Amino acid sequence: MEYALLIYGNDKVWASRDEDQRRETEAKHGEFAKMLQDRGAMRGGSELARASSATTLRHDGDDVSITDGPFAETSEVLGGFYLIEAADLDAAIALAKELPEDVVEIRPVVAM
Amino acid sequence: MNAVEAVEQAYREHWSRLLALLVIRLRRFDLVEDALQDAYVAAARTWPEQGVPDRPAAWLMTTARRRALDRLRREDHDRLRLPLLVTDAVIPGPDEDDPDEADVPIADERLRLLFACCHPALSADARAALMLRFVAGLTTAEIARLFLVPEPTMGARLTRAKRKMALAGIPLRRPDAADLPARLGVVLKVVYLLFTEGYRATAGPELTRPRLAGEAIRLGQLLAEMLPDEGEILALLALMTLQHARRDARVDDNGRLVPLPEQDRTRWHYDEIDRGHELLRTLDRMRGEYHLQALIAAEHATGGSTDWPRIAALYAELERRTSSPVVRLNRAVAVAEAGSPEAALTLIDGLETALPASHLVPTVRAELLAKLGRTAEATEAFEQALRKVRTDAERAHLQRRLLDLEPP
Numbered sequence: 001m002e003y004a005l006l007i008y009g010n011d012k013v014w015a016s017r018d019e020d021q022r023r024e025t026e027a028k029h030g031e032f033a034k035m036l037q038d039r040g041a042m043r044g045g046s047e048l049a050r051a052s053s054a055t056t057l058r059h060d061g062d063d064v065s066i067t068d069g070p071f072a073e074t075s076e077v078l079g080g081f082y083l084i085e086a087a088d089l090d091a092a093i094a095l096a097k098e099l100p101e102d103v104v105e106i107r108p109v110v111a112m
Numbered sequence: 113m114n115a116v117e118a119v120e121q122a123y124r125e126h127w128s129r130l131l132a133l134l135v136i137r138l139r140r141f142d143l144v145e146d147a148l149q150d151a152y153v154a155a156a157r158t159w160p161e162q163g164v165p166d167r168p169a170a171w172l173m174t175t176a177r178r179r180a181l182d183r184l185r186r187e188d189h190d191r192l193r194l195p196l197l198v199t200d201a202v203i204p205g206p207d208e209d210d211p212d213e214a215d216v217p218i219a220d221e222r223l224r225l226l227f228a229c230c231h232p233a234l235s236a237d238a239r240a241a242l243m244l245r246f247v248a249g250l251t252t253a254e255i256a257r258l259f260l261v262p263e264p265t266m267g268a269r270l271t272r273a274k275r276k277m278a279l280a281g282i283p284l285r286r287p288d289a290a291d292l293p294a295r296l297g298v299v300l301k302v303v304y305l306l307f308t309e310g311y312r313a314t315a316g317p318e319l320t321r322p323r324l325a326g327e328a329i330r331l332g333q334l335l336a337e338m339l340p341d342e343g344e345i346l347a348l349l350a351l352m353t354l355q356h357a358r359r360d361a362r363v364d365d366n367g368r369l370v371p372l373p374e375q376d377r378t379r380w381h382y383d384e385i386d387r388g389h390e391l392l393r394t395l396d397r398m399r400g401e402y403h404l405q406a407l408i409a410a411e412h413a414t415g416g417s418t419d420w421p422r423i424a425a426l427y428a429e430l431e432r433r434t435s436s437p438v439v440r441l442n443r444a445v446a447v448a449e450a451g452s453p454e455a456a457l458t459l460i461d462g463l464e465t466a467l468p469a470s471h472l473v474p475t476v477r478a479e480l481l482a483k484l485g486r487t488a489e490a491t492e493a494f495e496q497a498l499r500k501v502r503t504d505a506e507r508a509h510l511q512r513r514l515l516d517l518e519p520p
Contacts, residue, residue, distance in 0.1 A: 087283075089231075089283065092281070106280075111195065
């Protein structure tokens with residue numbers, strides 16, 4: 001089964017990391033990605049730029065509105081994601097636990 | 113027994129076991145529930161004419177399987193359906209050939225279903241509903257009545273839970289040895305929550321719902337059969353049995369709450385108390401929180417005077433393990449009964465912050481203050497309690513206590 005691991009966090013906290021902290025986080029994600037590859041579980045993933053860099057497009061009848069910012073202004077925002085292959089939810093949880101992030105949403109991907 | 117009664121008995125005895133056997137094999141709830149329903153309907157139609165079969169469960173299993181295959185063949189393959197439930201291969205076993213066999217060990221399939229129903233990824237409401245439906249075998253209507261919600265609400269809750277299981281890939285699998293303690297802990301928590309909801313209803317006109325408590329005990333017994341090596345289950349069963357034994361003395365004929373010291377002990381069920389003590393005797397070592405609570409309940413259930421210092425000590429150990437404010441509250445009551453109401457007051461100082469919605473904290477404080485002759489403060493505390501109480505019987509009790517405090 002395919003799952004999306006959606007990483008949520010506080011944008012301000014992420015933005016305020018210094019050079020060393022950023023590099024440390026990158027290294028940990030590198031290790032995580034390698035672990036996924038080794039287990040044949042990696043299907044994709046990316047870090048997302050900060051929420052303030054987002055643009056939201058909305059259809060309103062025939063009009064299309066373009067606004068600055070993410071879809072929802074929340075204190076915790078989507079910061080990145082992985083797509084993984086796991087036999088079941090327990091396997092997905094075991095992998096997600098290894099992520100060096102505080103909050104991870106584990107969402108099944110709809111099979112085509 | 114006539115044929116209709118035989119069908120009803122076959123439902124009570126076999127439905128949840130047959131469901132587990134079929135769900136593990138067919139990997140769908142909807143198909144299996146419908147096929148089993150078909151089988152029981154067929155039994156109700158044919159057994160009166162053709163006689164009750166020698167092995168009813170085998171008959172039902174065979175019929176349900178046939179109906180399931182029929183339904184599968186006739187299904188619209190294009191229709192969007194939930195993914196199949198995740199489970200491991202089935203090792204063909206005696207249960208499948210002859211589910212009537214009385215001394216066959218509890219099917220592995222039942223355990224797989226049990227742990228899936230109590231998966232941490234499901235909400236607490238969902239777990240309770242699933243346990244009662246698929247493990248205890250209650251109908252949706254019965255479960256709705258137990259939880260005082262309309263039947264469609266409970267139906268929707270069960271549908272959502274089953275959908276979550278399939279979509280999220282919650283595996284129907286026994287946890288491995290490393291995960292078992294934590295997962296079993298969740299199962300026991302579900303069972304005990306069901307029991308406490310029945311033992312002390314949190315809202316509504318009745319103080320207790322003994323049928324719900326009884327179902328929880330039945331679940332506990334089933335668990336003990338399924339997992340005979342897990343002492344924690346026996347400890348929980350002892351606890352529930354001992355508490356449940358007092359059910360007929362806790363509320364008097366006028367629907368009023370009767371505190372433990374004033375209970376009519378002739379209404380206690382001593383056969384159940386004996387069973388509780390017996391269960392405790394089988395435990396070879398300390399088995400955790402439920403064990404401590406059971407030992408406390410056993411102290412309350414002994415003849416003669418209550419050993420309050422021992423109870424206070426047991427609560428102290430329980431508090432050490434759990435850091436639970438409710439435990440602290442109960443410990444304070446025991447400490448007061450053991451002769452130190454001032455020490456008890458100190459113990460519950462500021463406990464409201466941990467239990468803001470509870471009427472029990474101000475109630476206990478009120479009783480302690482009353483015992484110490486601090487009437488004005490006691491009155492205030494009873495009034496605080498009245499603002500928070502939620503069941504009619506307990507409200508009436510508090511109002512009576514307030515009246516007791518008034519100068520004659």
